[in-house]
Amino acid sequence: MPSRLENRRGVYLITPDLDDTRRLLALCEMLLKQPVALIQYRNKAAPAVLKRQQASALLASCRNAGVPLLINDDWQLAADIGADGVHLGRDDADPVAVRGALGSRALIGISCYDDIARARAAAALDVDYLAFGAVFPSPTKPLAPQAPLHLFAEARHLGKPTVAIGGITPDNSARLRDAGADFIAVISGVFDAPDPSAALAAYHHSFSQVDP
Secondary structure, three states: OOOOOOOOOEEEEEOOOOOOHHHHHHHHHHHOOOOOOEEEEOOOOOOHHHHHHHHHHHHHHHHHHOOOEEEEOOHHHHHHHOOOEEEEOOOOOOHHHHHHHHOOOOEEEEEEEOOHHHHHHHHOOOOOEEEEEOOOOOOOOOOOOOOOOHHHHHHHHHOOOEEEEOOOOOOOHHHHHHHOOOEEEEOHHHHOOOOHHHHHHHHHHHHHOOOO
16 A cells, blocks of 8 residues: 655654643644655653643644654554554554454555564555654664664655654754655654744754755
């Protein structure tokens, strides 16, 4: 099955672990003024009630901006709030079962880490992107295995867009574009920056070679 993301490329924002919902929304709404490709709601530390509140509020902002919202790990939360899709890791639900639960229009992304065999298996399913990383040392996942850049060229024939994640900066993101990545996923490089809006603009300029 072809990806539902064939016409999207660029910066993929992933939210940080923020309990302050008002601050999270303010940051995201400011960043959504730029051409963000996708947003993923990810908060590993929040209780279920807070996750639902934050994801629902963020979905409204994404709808206004025309940007798809994916939920990290929790396909049931994605279904409950009507999010655009879900991102699944190795220990999450089976992608085939999730596709059946979420329906044909949902976006499903798969973490492939540094494993091209996992990517080949995932590409044979009805999923929408393959994520590799950490491509560089990452403050979010310091123990993650490093995914070599040649994986993006190897994955090109699999017919699914690829996402690079882990330690990506404006200075190294052009290397990922040249390696063949379709998206760069960023958390701390934008959300922890002194000026998140300027940081995002720097990623756009480096990866997509455009000024937002």
